[in-house]
Amino acid sequence: MKGLALPVAAAALLALGALVLLEVLRPAPALSPSEQAQQIASELRCPDCQSLSVAESHTDAAGAIRAQIGELLAQGRTVDEIKQHFVDRYGEWILLAPTAAFAWWLPPLVVGAALALLTAWLFTGRRAWHGAGEPNAAVPTAGERQRIRDEIEQLDA
Amino acid sequence: MRLPPLRWLFLPILLVPLAWLLFTGLGRDPREIPSPLVGKPLPELVGTTLDGDAFSSASLLGMPLIVNVWASWCVPCVEEHPVLIDAATTHAGELAVLGVLYQDTTDAARGFLTRYGDGGWPTLLDPSGRLAVELGVTGPPETFFVNADGIVVARQIGPLTFASMAGYLADLGLSE
Numbered sequence: 087m088k089g090l091a092l093p094v095a096a097a098a099l100l101a102l103g104a105l106v107l108l109e110v111l112r113p114a115p116a117l118s119p120s121e122q123a124q125q126i127a128s129e130l131r132c133p134d135c136q137s138l139s140v141a142e143s144h145t146d147a148a149g150a151i152r153a154q155i156g157e158l159l160a161q162g163r164t165v166d167e168i169k170q171h172f173v174d175r176y177g178e179w180i181l182l183a184p185t186a187a188f189a190w191w192l193p194p195l196v197v198g199a200a201l202a203l204l205t206a207w208l209f210t211g212r213r214a215w216h217g218a219g220e221p222n223a224a225v226p227t228a229g230e231r232q233r234i235r236d237e238i239e240q241l242d243a
Numbered sequence: 244m245r246l247p248p249l250r251w252l253f254l255p256i257l258l259v260p261l262a263w264l265l266f267t268g269l270g271r272d273p274r275e276i277p278s279p280l281v282g283k284p285l286p287e288l289v290g291t292t293l294d295g296d297a298f299s300s301a302s303l304l305g306m307p308l309i310v311n312v313w314a315s316w317c318v319p320c321v322e323e324h325p326v327l328i329d330a331a332t333t334h335a336g337e338l339a340v341l342g343v344l345y346q347d348t349t350d351a352a353r354g355f356l357t358r359y360g361d362g363g364w365p366t367l368l369d370p371s372g373r374l375a376v377e378l379g380v381t382g383p384p385e386t387f388f389v390n391a392d393g394i395v396v397a398r399q400i401g402p403l404t405f406a407s408m409a410g411y412l413a414d415l416g417l418s419e
Contacts, residue, residue, distance in 0.1 A: 091249065133375075133379075133380065133381045133382070134381055134382045146346045146372055147346070147372055147375060147376075147380075147381075149372065150371060150372025150373060150375065150376055151372075151376060153371065153372075154373070154376060172376075173279070174279055175279065175280070175376060175377060175378070175379035176276075176279070176379040176381075177276060177277060177278065177279045177379065179276045180379075189264060189267075192260045192264070196256060196257060196260055199256050200253065200256060200257065203249065203252065203253065203256075207249075207250070
């Protein structure tokens with residue numbers, strides 16, 4: 087049992103990784119140009135109202151961006167190219183969901199690693215984790231027994 | 244066989260990323276939005292000026308350039324207007340200024356210049372908002388400082404003061 091700790095942890099991490107990959111690689115459904123325009127607009131931040139998307143906002147700036155999205159789609163640019171077009175001008179900030187940096191994966195990774203370790207700890211028994219080869223520290227050795235006896239005698243004396 | 248005490252892994256696995264996030268994240272100003280244009284060439288700004296002439300920002304390259312995005316309805320633009328006029332007069336002949344009108348009418352813009360002073364530099368009209376998108380403008384006043392090679396060296400969001408202008412001019416190689 088005790089040798090299972092790392093394999094179990096590794097298997098749990100692998101399973102978590104596979105789930106994350108499935109979510110990331112899920113193919114997007116095909117959209118019509120106006121649906122595409124709407125989708126891009128809903129993923130861009132309105133520059134002068136900030137808490138709304140370009141699709142929801144009625145400001146002139148949002149209107150200018152919507153018009154440009156339409157023009158770029160008509161030119162045959164892809165959704166990613168169009169988003170990049172605006173990122174090049176406004177920065178990552180313009181994306182309501184910025185592209186995932188490494189730091190974004192840290193919380194799920196930390197939770198996953200902790201869960202894997204916890205699972206392994208529960209399945210393999212705590213002794214494996216505390217060092218199975220160690221003598222049980224709760225039972226005093228012969229020398230320690232003698233020392234305890236001596237000290238109790240000194241107290242009584 | 245003695246296994247390493249794995250329980251001690253919990254501590255660094257939880258604390259190291261957390262400490263790193265706090266260290267890198269808490270020192271940042273959430274309102275500061277870095278411009279992707281800084282360090283890159285100024286996009287060519289083409290359009291019609293307030294005076295009705297066809298104009299391109301390319302004609303101003305070769306000397307340091309200040310691109311100021313403004314509007315007559317913008318109160319901080321009134322505050323910073325004397326700063327721009329002062330810089331343009333002090334460095335006449337070695338500094339170009341270009342205005343970009345943001346979501347405004349030509350009549351209102353002309354009224355602003357009559358009332359607060361016309362520095363004499365061209366102002367590009369932007370009725371479709373295209374120039375504002377090219378510059379990644381979030382709202383006036385916004386000012387871009389472009390060196391003689393046409394590279395954007397800084398972007399200021401909000402009104403310029405005499406002190407901040409002096410710093411930007413120094414970045415452009417111009418001193419008092």
